[in-house]
Amino acid sequence: MIRVAxxxxxxxxxxxxxxxxxxRARAAGHELLIDLTAFDTxxxxxxxxxxxxxxxxxxxxxxxxxxxxxxxxxxxxxxDVYPAADWYEREVxxxxxxxxxGHPDLRRILMPDDWVGHPLRRDHPLGGEVVDYxxxxxxxxxxxxxxxxxxxx
Amino acid sequence: MTxxxxxxxxxxxxxxxxxxxGPQHPSTHGVLRLMLELDGEVVVDAHPDIGFLHTxxxxxxxxxxxxQAITLTDRIDYLSPYSNNLAYVLxxxxxxxxxxxxxxxxxxxxxxxxxxxxxxxxxxxTMAIDLAASSMLIYAFREREGVLALMEELSGVRMxxxxxxxxxxxxxxxxxxxxxxxxxxxxxxxxxxEYDDLLRxxxxxxxxxxxxxxxxxxxxxxxxxxxxxxxxSGIAYDVRRAVPYEIYPELAFDVITETAGxxxxxxxxxxxxxxxxxxxxxxxxxxxxxxxxxxxxxxxxFPKRELIHxxxxxxxHHYKLATEGPIPPPGEAYGAVESPRGEFGVHVVANxxxxxxxxxxxxxxxxxxQALPSMVRGGMVADCIxxxxxxxxxxxxxxx
Numbered sequence: 001m002i003r004v005a006x007x008x009x010x011x012x013x014x015x016x017x018x019x020x021x022x023x024r025a026r027a028a029g030h031e032l033l034i035d036l037t038a039f040d041t042x043x044x045x046x047x048x049x050x051x052x053x054x055x056x057x058x059x060x061x062x063x064x065x066x067x068x069x070x071x072x073x074x075x076x077x078x079x080d081v082y083p084a085a086d087w088y089e090r091e092v093x094x095x096x097x098x099x100x101x102g103h104p105d106l107r108r109i110l111m112p113d114d115w116v117g118h119p120l121r122r123d124h125p126l127g128g129e130v131v132d133y134x135x136x137x138x139x140x141x142x143x144x145x146x147x148x149x150x151x152x153x
Numbered sequence: 154m155t156x157x158x159x160x161x162x163x164x165x166x167x168x169x170x171x172x173x174x175g176p177q178h179p180s181t182h183g184v185l186r187l188m189l190e191l192d193g194e195v196v197v198d199a200h201p202d203i204g205f206l207h208t209x210x211x212x213x214x215x216x217x218x219x220x221q222a223i224t225l226t227d228r229i230d231y232l233s234p235y236s237n238n239l240a241y242v243l244x245x246x247x248x249x250x251x252x253x254x255x256x257x258x259x260x261x262x263x264x265x266x267x268x269x270x271x272x273x274x275x276x277x278x279t280m281a282i283d284l285a286a287s288s289m290l291i292y293a294f295r296e297r298e299g300v301l302a303l304m305e306e307l308s309g310v311r312m313x314x315x316x317x318x319x320x321x322x323x324x325x326x327x328x329x330x331x332x333x334x335x336x337x338x339x340x341x342x343x344x345x346x347e348y349d350d351l352l353r354x355x356x357x358x359x360x361x362x363x364x365x366x367x368x369x370x371x372x373x374x375x376x377x378x379x380x381x382x383x384x385x386s387g388i389a390y391d392v393r394r395a396v397p398y399e400i401y402p403e404l405a406f407d408v409i410t411e412t413a414g415x416x417x418x419x420x421x422x423x424x425x426x427x428x429x430x431x432x433x434x435x436x437x438x439x440x441x442x443x444x445x446x447x448x449x450x451x452x453x454x455f456p457k458r459e460l461i462h463x464x465x466x467x468x469x470h471h472y473k474l475a476t477e478g479p480i481p482p483p484g485e486a487y488g489a490v491e492s493p494r495g496e497f498g499v500h501v502v503a504n505x506x507x508x509x510x511x512x513x514x515x516x517x518x519x520x521x522x523q524a525l526p527s528m529v530r531g532g533m534v535a536d537c538i539x540x541x542x543x544x545x546x547x548x549x550x551x552x553x
Contacts (some may be wrong), residue, residue: 002502003484006247031374032390035487039502039511051500053487057374057388060395064487084377087523095211110204110552119212122510126209126216 002066008053010064015075018067022052022078025063030054033078034062036088038096040122046070048098052078074101095120169197172534176205182279182541183548185522194533199526203519206552214512218478219245219503220319222512226499227313229514230550232275235261235268236492237550238317241512243398244488244499245319248481249453256444257321258399263437264307264316265490266430267334270341271300272493273423273430276545280420281352283542284361289351296344299337306330319479320454321447331438338434345427353424362417366528366540369414376527377520380495381422382544386414392491406433416543423545453479478507494518494545514553518546 004010013021022033032055039049046068054063069075077100079085089100090109097118100106108115117124170191176184184205190198210229214222226241227234239261246252253261278293301311307330308316308323316323352358368378373386383390391408393401409425411418447454455474456467483505489498495517502511521544528544529537 003482004486005250005482005484006244006486006488008487032379033377034379034489034496035498035500035513035515037500037513037515039513041504041510051485053498053500055395057390057395062396082377083375084520084523087519088377108204110207112204119209120511122215124212126212 002049004064008062008064010066012066012068015067015069015073018050018052018065019076019078019081021065022081025054025065026081028056029058030056030061030063032057033082033084033088036078036085036092038092038098038120040096040120042122044068048096050075050092050098069098071097072099074099076101077103079103094118097121174537176202182546185541185546185548185551187525187537187541189529189534189537191534194535196529196532196534196537199529199537201522201525203522203548203551206548208553210553211512211514214509216508218507219481219509220474220478222509223317223319224313224315226514227315228549229516229553230492230494230497230518230547231312232272232547233268233493233497234312234314235265235317236490236497237514238315239265239399240488240490240492240497240499241501242317242319242488243490244486244501245481247486247488248484248501248503249319249479251320251448251450251453253321254445254448255400255442256325257446259437259441260322260326260446261317262399262401262404263326263334263434263441264304266433266437267300267303269430269493270427270434271297273427274300276423276493277348280542280545281358283538284358286352286355286358289348292344292348292351296341299341303330303333303337306333318447318454320450321445323447323455325446331441334434335438338431338438341431342428345424349424352420359417361536361539362420362543363413363415365416365532365536366419366543367413367415368524368528372527373414373524376524378495378524379517379520380491380493381409381419381426382495382521382524384408384410385418385422387412392489392496396489398488398490404433404436416539419543419545480505480507489515492517494547494550495521497550514550516550516553518544518548518551522546522551 034055035053037051041047048069050067052065089103092098093106094108094111172189172191174187176186186202188200189196210225226237229237274293274297278290281289304314305311308314370386370388373383389408389410394408406429409422411421451470456470460467461471481503483503485502487500489496498515500513501509504510528540
């Protein structure tokens, strides 16, 4: 389990419980879905951590929910409970490739529609060009970057 | 149906038209593409298309040390670099478990509020020019220039200042900066009253803004709206009060709310927030404590500049911090500030190395823009422009 350094109460739930957890948070008066994001730890079998942050206006209480999902495993959308999740989930889908089951309009949102791969995965290269400066007397060569998904951009 | 002459009295069923607004449209303030589905002049539906300004800042942060990423945060919401710096640094400071010394915390609030004044002034000017009130733009930019001059005196840079560091500030505020700020705060309120004369009761302005782009409190909350847009719908949610950071609990200021939830209410909220920011800045100037501006922890914060030339230890620490960077213990932390546009949050995940595993920027404009279709549906095309202007979004932070 990750160390929570900011003191926000954090719950770690199973992927199947996400929708129920969101419904309970909404029923408990958490009106705002402040944030929904993810991060990638490719060394792990369930490589993605989805992070939800809820806020309740009455007492300014915050709750964070962590969910670990494997690559390609769909996870239930919460956009029917929190409409704000619509774009957040599209962003997570776009940048990490996590599919959301039941999302009304799961398309890329930030990257171009024809982009191959999901750039915020840790194994997706930063981009740019690797320059091999060669040695004395040799001309600099530019080595094209090998993208793991088989595209060069 | 036919009339007495045999001519049809109702139109046959007709199709709607798709109008493409942007991404190169001056009223979209950057590169927002808006697909409008129109029935004559009436907007049936709107589909915002974002991502044209996506520069991969979150990805780039994963390849920078925790210090280097500060300069990237300026470029997210380029109208409020201090808020971005502060949110990021607050998150990293939580990872380290440190807090900046008192003087730094007061100065951070001072520059964040000056930044809010500058940002709201830009919004005031650009919103007015979207409604064809072009003189307002000139006046607003004149006053904003005063803030930029102060920033230049403080940091040497007018806009992308990166003036907040992990554990404090890079340098102390000069006497010239503090005097200039006091003078600026004396002059600004009179100018703001002039702008009220120009806009507040202007019948054309009110006709364009009142009842336009209305959104109710429940809808605004469900879309995750924060900041002035949410407060104009009657919800007194302000990160400075709700989840206080730095020295805001010690300051007297009001959370401005309106109830109408329309473009005019959003104008009123931001206009009155300018007054509150002036009030906060004055309190900071009066009560600014003396003391160090950076914590004395060589593993996190840079040593004093003078020491680098005389102390071997300090030189080594400086070298280590500049090359390898500070290394926080593994964990995650979320830091948030009330930026001029709402809750700007930064979620940092550290994995025990000198580079962050993940830096996530929660941008208030992203959530506000998501609510746009529900605000423009049923209105006119021209009202769409007024609504866009009143939301005060910055594409730099929408797309990151």
